Amino acid sequence: MLIELWPLAAKHCVKFILNAGGLNPEGARAAIARAFREKGWKATLATVSGDAVLERFDELQAEGVMPGDAQLARLFTFGVLNWTARWYRAGGRRSLDEIAAEASSFLLRR
Numbered sequence: 001m002l003i004e005l006w007p008l009a010a011k012h013c014v015k016f017i018l019n020a021g022g023l024n025p026e027g028a029r030a031a032i033a034r035a036f037r038e039k040g041w042k043a044t045l046a047t048v049s050g051d052a053v054l055e056r057f058d059e060l061q062a063e064g065v066m067p068g069d070a071q072l073a074r075l076f077t078f079g080v081l082n083w084t085a086r087w088y089r090a091g092g093r094r095s096l097d098e099i100a101a102e103a104s105s106f107l108l109r110r
Contacts, residue, residue: 046096
């Protein structure tokens with residue numbers, strides 16, 4: 001589906017965030033990169049790996065580090081991360097890889 005939508009999306013500067021869940025995010029990124037190369041398309045691709053993010057909220061709450069409702073914290077956090085596609089600009093202060101690393105560090109720090 002992404003391959004079908006990309007020409008129109010790229011023309012309008014639409015960004016995609018794909019959630020591979022517990023699958024293989026690096027493999028998905030590599031497959032997309034290969035398909036784009038074959039078509040002569042260019043795009044910035046990044047991945048965030050690790051699927052223990054949701055459990056960290058419960059751990060932090062149990063440790064007393066994060067008071068409040070863990071489910072709401074998950075919803076707030078993923079809401080913020082999903083908006084990255086709206087505000088990110090190529091050539092800005094941070095690369096996609098830097099943003100992904102910072103987000104991972106924020107979410108997974110102890």
